Structures are given as C-alpha cells and as structure tokens.
Amino acid sequence: MSIQTETISVNRYAPEGSEAVNLYSTGLDGGSMLTIGQLSIAVSMRAAAVYETQSVLKMNKMAIGSDLLSTASECLEHIANGTGDWESMKAFMRNQLGISVSLPDAIDTYAKRMQAIDALKPKVDALSQSQQTDMIDLQTLINRRDTAFASSSNIVRAFGTSQNGNAQNLV
Numbered sequence: 001m002s003i004q005t006e007t008i009s010v011n012r013y014a015p016e017g018s019e020a021v022n023l024y025s026t027g028l029d030g031g032s033m034l035t036i037g038q039l040s041i042a043v044s045m046r047a048a049a050v051y052e053t054q055s056v057l058k059m060n061k062m063a064i065g066s067d068l069l070s071t072a073s074e075c076l077e078h079i080a081n082g083t084g085d086w087e088s089m090k091a092f093m094r095n096q097l098g099i100s101v102s103l104p105d106a107i108d109t110y111a112k113r114m115q116a117i118d119a120l121k122p123k124v125d126a127l128s129q130s131q132q133t134d135m136i137d138l139q140t141l142i143n144r145r146d147t148a149f150a151s152s153s154n155i156v157r158a159f160g161t162s163q164n165g166n167a168q169n170l171v
Contacts, residue, residue: 037159044152051145058138062131069127072097076124079116082107089116097123 075092078084086107093099101119104112 037155040155041152044148044155048145048148048152051141051148055138055141055145058134058141062134062138065127065131065134068096069124069131072120072124072127076117076120079107079113079120082113093120093123099123 071092075084075089078089090103093103097120099119103119104115107113107116
C-alpha cells in the first residue's frame with residue numbers, strides 16, 4: 001500500500017466582522033481544489049498539530065509552576081520547623097512569589113513563624129490550585145488532539161472501505 005502526498009497551499013480570507021476561513025488548494029497557483037475528504041483530513045491534522053503545540057506549552061508552564069510550588073512548600077516546611085536560611089527564604093518569598101506583606105526579621109519564635117506562614121500559605125494554595133487547573137486544561141487539550149487524530153484516521157478508513165466497495169462492484 002502506498003500513500004500519495006500532495007503539497008497544499010492555504011489562503012486565508014476574512015470577511016469584514018467574521019473569522020478567517022482557510023481555503024485549501026493543491027496547486028500553488030490556487031488551481032484544483034481539494035475534495036471534501038482531503039479537506040477534512042487536512043483540517044483535522046492541522047487541529048491536532050495546534051492542540052499538540054498547546055499541550056507542549058502547557059506542560060512547560062506546569063513544569064515551572066511545579067518547581068515553584070515545590071520550593072515554596074519546602075520553604076513553608078523550614079519556616080514551620082524554624083530551620084533554614086531565613087534571609088534567602090525571605091528573598092525567595094519577595095522576589096519569586098511576590099509577597100509584599102511585612103515579614104518578620106527572624107523566625108526564632110512561634111509568633112514570628114506563624115506570621116511568615118500566614119504570608120506564605122495563600123501563595124502556596126494559589127500555586128496548588130493553578131497546578132490543578134493546568135492539569136485539567138492539559139487533559140482537555142490531549143483529548144481534543146486525540147479526537148482530531150481519530151477523525152483523520154476514521155476518514156482515511158472510510159475512504160479505503162469505499163474504494164474497496166467500488167472495486168468489488170466493478171468485478
């Protein structure tokens with residue numbers, strides 16, 4: 001079995017006040033138009049590629065958020081235990097997390113540790129919530145990508161079945 005490939009050109013047209021529409025043709029001169037099946041496959045594959053790109057970007061964002069959440073959680077643990085370098089933790093909280101409330105000079109007493117925890121805890125909760133939302137978004141993108149690939153595959157399978165049926169009718 002061989003697969004035939006063709007180069008297609010894409011022209012975008014956007015009527016005033018409307019979304020852009022892609023018009024696909026097999027000739028660079030805008031010549032022969034694609035069949036409905038070819039167009040469906042091209043659109044499905046393009047959608048799958050877009051979803052794949054968005055998935056990769058989302059995973060990169062999640063990796064950064066995960067590292068930030070991990071460091072913030074470690075910082076929270078050190079504060080609760082009264083251990084670690086408080087000055088570097090304060091710098092992290094201000095520079096990386098954007099915490100602007102007044103932080104204690106030291107974490108040598110229970111009250112000072114609680115003040116630092118009260119400042120950091122909402123940021124940790126927000127990062128955690130953001131990670132959960134990003135995971136749901138990623139799962140949605142992956143499902144959409146898989147659906148686009150499945151659509152293309154089903155169209156190709158339908159073409160094959162149709163061509164086999166036509167060939168059998170000729171015999």
